[in-house]
Amino acid sequence: MSATIIDGKAFAGTVREKVAGHVSRLKEEHGITPGLAVVLVGEDPASQVYVRSKGKMTVEVGMKSVEHKLDVETPEAELLALIDQLNNDPEIHGILVQLPLPKHLNEDLVINSIDPAKDVDGFHISNVGLLGTGQKSMVPCTPLGCLMMLRDHHGSLSGMDAVVIGRSNIVGKPMAQLLLGDSCTVTIAHSRTKDLADVVRRADIVVAAVGRPEMVPGDWIKEGATVIDVGINRIERDGKNKLVGDVDFDSCAARAGAITPVPGGVGPMTIACLLANTVTACCRANGLAEPEGLTA
Ligand SMILES: NC(=O)C1=CN([C@@H]2O[C@H](COP(=O)(O)OP(=O)(O)OC[C@H]3O[C@@H](n4cnc5c(N)ncnc54)[C@H](OP(=O)(O)O)[C@@H]3O)[C@@H](O)[C@H]2O)C=CC1
Numbered sequence: 001m002s003a004t005i006i007d008g009k010a011f012a013g014t015v016r017e018k019v020a021g022h023v024s025r026l027k028e029e030h031g032i033t034p035g036l037a038v039v040l041v042g043e044d045p046a047s048q049v050y051v052r053s054k055g056k057m058t059v060e061v062g063m064k065s066v067e068h069k070l071d072v073e074t075p076e077a078e079l080l081a082l083i084d085q086l087n088n089d090p091e092i093h094g095i096l097v098q099l100p101l102p103k104h105l106n107e108d109l110v111i112n113s114i115d116p117a118k119d120v121d122g123f124h125i126s127n128v129g130l131l132g133t134g135q136k137s138m139v140p141c142t143p144l145g146c147l148m149m150l151r152d153h154h155g156s157l158s159g160m161d162a163v164v165i166g167r168s169n170i171v172g173k174p175m176a177q178l179l180l181g182d183s184c185t186v187t188i189a190h191s192r193t194k195d196l197a198d199v200v201r202r203a204d205i206v207v208a209a210v211g212r213p214e215m216v217p218g219d220w221i222k223e224g225a226t227v228i229d230v231g232i233n234r235i236e237r238d239g240k241n242k243l244v245g246d247v248d249f250d251s252c253a254a255r256a257g258a259i260t261p262v263p264g265g266v267g268p269m270t271i272a273c274l275l276a277n278t279v280t281a282c283c284r285a286n287g288l289a290e291p292e293g294l295t296a
């Protein structure tokens with residue numbers, strides 16, 4: 001079997017077009033411009049790539065984009081003061097603090113100081129709790145992007161066996177919640193999982209979010225399964241820098257029914273969902289009907 005390649009880049013383009021439509025409506029009918037603030041502390045290379053393309057796309061869909069780049073040694077009180085200022089700024093509807101933060105900063109404290117209504121990453125403890133109990137929340141962008149691609153490909157996910165490899169707060173756990181919400185039978189695997197190969201072989205849907213280049217080989221994949229590769233790993237091969245995922249693309253594509261590539265899969269959807277969440281937050285903040293099809 002030769003897999004369908006799920007084109008995340010193209011799908012993200014259609015999501016951004018929808019977002020742009022809502023942005024122009026908000027501007028014309030209500031005189032409101034959705035605003036997104038991104039806070040970057042220090043110079044994590046992965047985060048820099050993300051911030052760059054995010055800023056460009058925010059402006060492309062007609063939103064206001066604000067970037068705060070802080071020194072790597074910024075004291076916690078200063079970061080918290082900036083977040084407080086953004087929480088109280090009526091022109092800012094979404095706040096994203098790039099992770100990971102430098103070691104001297106308490107990540108939980110920082111994230112939980114963001115106004116949950118402006119927490120477009122969906123990492124605040126209130127949003128995590130709302131998602132876990134099936135209530136309306138801000139949904140983390142990467143898992144939301146994965147869910148949109150899965151729904152688009154399969155229609156209903158009800159009753160499917162899903163395995164999520166990775167249990168981080170930003171990808172693995174919220175991904176599992178969303179799949180459960182769509183009535184999958186969900187297994188969360190991690191570094192202590194016994195016989196990962198066996199666990200993955202049972203799955204109709206495999207979401208790999210590990211951070212280990214090409215660790216999932218094709219012979220773990222059930223014939224016809226859908227493979228969503230969240231991994232973003234920079235490696236050197238044949239003297240060249242290359243971006244690869246957490247699955248071995250060629251051997252997995254040979255067995256899967258559908259698979260997302262890296263680059264051009266989950267990454268662009270993450271950014272599109274960030275913009276979607278900002279429009280959703282803006283509508284909610286202004287008591288307006290929120291866009292359909294842009295949330296979980
Ligand atoms: N495309 C996108 O938009 C995004 C991509 N990413 C990428 O996704 C990947 C994962 O990110 P993130 O969740 O933040 O990573 P974390 O490092 O926070 O989590 C990795 C998870 O993988 C598990 N793990 C590690 N080694 C193994 C192993 N040998 N077998 C099984 N499980 C293992 C860990 O288990 P344990 O808990 O036991 O340690 C952990 O739960 C990275 O490549 C990252 O760059 C991240 C965010 C967005």
Ligand SMILES: Nc1nc(=O)c2c([nH]1)NC[C@@H]1CN(c3ccc(C(=O)N[C@@H](CCC(=O)O)C(=O)O)cc3)C=[N+]21
Pocket residue numbers: 046047049050053096097098099100121141142232243262263264265266267268270271
């Ligand atoms: N608070 C916070 N929220 C995040 O969502 C968050 C974060 N911190 N820290 C870093 C990770 C990583 N991340 C990516 C998003 C898009 C691409 C992306 O668009 N990738 C392109 C390739 C880009 C390239 O060429 O390097 C692709 O896969 O096609 C990558 C990585 C979001 N993260």
